[in-house]
Structure formats: C-alpha cells, structure tokens
Amino acid sequence: MSEPDPPVNPPRSHRGRGAGSNPRNRFEVLDVIYDPEADPGSPPTELLRDSSDSILARNDSPDVPFEFSLNPYRGCEHGCSYCYARPTHEYLGLSAGLDFETKILVKEKAPELLEKALSSRSWRPQVIAFSGVTDPYQPIERRLRLTRRCLEVLVAFCNPVGVVTKSFLVTRDVDLLVQLAEKNAASVLLSVTTLDVDLARHLEPRAAHPSRRLAAIERLAEAGIPVGVSVAPVIPGLTDHEIPAILKAAANAGATFGGYMILRLPHGVKELFDDWLKRHRPDRRRRVLQRIRDLRAGGLNDTEFGRRMRGTGAYADQIQQLFDTSRRRAGLARRSPELSTASFRRPGGTQLSLFSE
Secondary structure: OOOOOOOOOOOOOOOOOOOOOOOOOOOOOOOOOOOOOOOOOOOOOEEEEOOOOOOEEEOOOOOOOOOEEEOOEEOOOOOOOOOOOHHHHHHHOOOOOHHHHHEEEEOOOHHHHHHHHHHOOOOOOOOEEEOOOOOOOOOOHHHHOHHHHHHHHHHHHOOOEEEEEOOHHHHHHHHHHHHHHOOOOEEEEEEOOOOOHHHHHHHOOOOOOHHHHHHHHHHHHHOOOOEEEEEEEEOOOOOHHHHHHHHHHHHHHOOOEEEEEEOOOOOOHHHHHHHHHHHHOOOOHHHHHHHHHHHOOOOOOOOOOOOOOOOOOHHHHHHHHHHHHHHHHHOOEOOOOOOOOOOOEOOOOOEOOHHHO
16 A cells, blocks of 8 residues: 655654644645745744633543543644644644644633533533543643643532543642542543653653653552553554553552553544654654554554554554553553542532432
8 A cells, every 4th residue: 555645845843843744724725835945943832712612522432431521722732743633623724733733722711611511400420531632731731720720620519530641730730639539539541652752752742751751640649549551642663562661660650550542643644643754763654654554454544433542453452462461460450440420519509429410
C-alpha cells in the first residue's frame, strides 16, 4: 500500500509545537500556504471565548467506559503530535494542525453550567470524566482554574469524577480530590507515552516531563487518591518496547491499576503524524507506518468500535500479551476501582443515591 500523501504545507518545525503546519480543513475550500523561507518561530497561543450553553457531553460509544464527560477547553496546548482529538477543531472552521494547539477555546461558564446540570432533577448521579477530549490540566489551567472550579462543584454535590491527564498540575487539586476519594468518588489516570526524555520533548512538547507524571502519581497515591497509569498511545515501532518499563515505574510510584490504547490516526492526523516522523524520526518512519498498518488491516486508522483502541492481527495480540504480562508483574489491576454515587447530594437538600432518584 502507498504511504499517505504529504501535507500541503512543507515540513517545518515550530519551537514548542507538535504540528509542523496547518493542513487544510476537510470542510473548507480555502487553505493557508506558508512561505517556506519564513522563520517558523513559535505561533503564540490565542484564547477564544466558547459560548456553549451546556457543559456535559454525552457518549454512546460502546468501547468508552463513561457516559458523560466535561471539557473546560477545546483544543490543547500540550501539542501532542498524535492527538486523536485534533480533527474536532475542524468543526470550528479551524485546522487540526497548529490551530488545535494555539487557538484554545475557553468555556468560561463551565462551573456554572455544571452546577446547573447537577441541580436538575433529571440528573442521574454517575461518574463524570474529565475530560475525554482535551487535557483538563493543560498550561492555561494554571491561570484560569476552570477545572479546579468544576471540581469544587463536584465536591459540593459529592458527584464522582474520573480524571485523565498528562500534567503534574493535577496535584494542585489534591485537596479537592481527597474529599471525593474519601467517599469513593474520585480516581485519576496519568497518561505516560514514553520515558524517553528526548522523544517526549518532541512528541508532546508542552506536556509534563515523564518524571513529573510519575511524581504526580506518587503525590496522589500518598494522599490516598486511587491513581493509575495509561500507556497511551502505544506507538507501534516507536514506543511499544517501553510498555514493561512504564508499568514498572508507575507501580513503583504508587499506581494501582493500568491500561493502554493503540495509536489512533483519524482524518488529517495521519498526515500530521507522518509529517512529525519526517521531521523528528525519519529513520523510523517506514517501520512505524508499516507497524501501524499491521495493526489496522493495512490502513493507518480503524474506526470500528472494539478495534480502534486495540488493533487487530498478530502484532496487536503481541502488544496485548506484553501489556498483560507486564501489568501482572508490576502488580497492577486491569481497571480503576468502581466509584460510588451513594454520597451524591444537592446542596441544601438531602443526600441522594441512584436508588432514591
């Protein structure tokens, strides 16, 4: 099979950014072509207001373990070159490339919208995932504190939450997470893609250093908050050999459960990731792309539920066996602990549970 077409714009590197270009939006007819002689520099981050009138997104995918998620931000400054969420920016008329990591939409009313949703008599207490699409603890959260304010709402209602992040910043909110954990209503999953510092710097340019993610696991575990590790994404031919080391390091830091996901390359992410390989790992490019095809029935992506997270074929089976064996040796459980809704209450009212709704 032929390799993916190269991006419309020539390969280039922007300091501190994962994408090398702004490829054409698949819904648009116009495109921006960069001057190949211009200094690529580092495009600044722009914050844009998101005027959404609701905050909880409902999920009906059978291979995703939650029904509701909350995303305070659209777009993510971490700039992970492989991020499957990049194409969501195309629905906004933007690019899945640099736009995704430099034009961040901010849901300023997220805490108020969450309070309104949980106050509704129609709300059925259940786990809310933070955040499902983009990282709730990306750099701008240090200043805007929207994720923290949403956690404060969950504490007031005692509604359970499952957090997934690549950021050490999650430790800032230990005080709130402890209050929920004491009622079996909180768990945190740290995503660790690689322990290779140089690879992480180029692959996830503004995410926390791998050692900082392990430090976050240690800090959360010491506070009594259930914490696990997600080896995600596993990049065939590039990071799959690190699975045992990542699981061992996470377990030594205090993680008690772990999972993994195979790299997903929907829509324009194929070209963006191929461009990244050309710029940063040209010697591994053909091997990585071929390994991905081995997992994806000859293609670079698979959208079928049940297959998209794990892949298929002999190579997919090898990765799963390696993960399962390494997980058991590290003493990690397969799943996070089941969280409870028994303490849910509406401020000013009485304690509720699923059985009293």
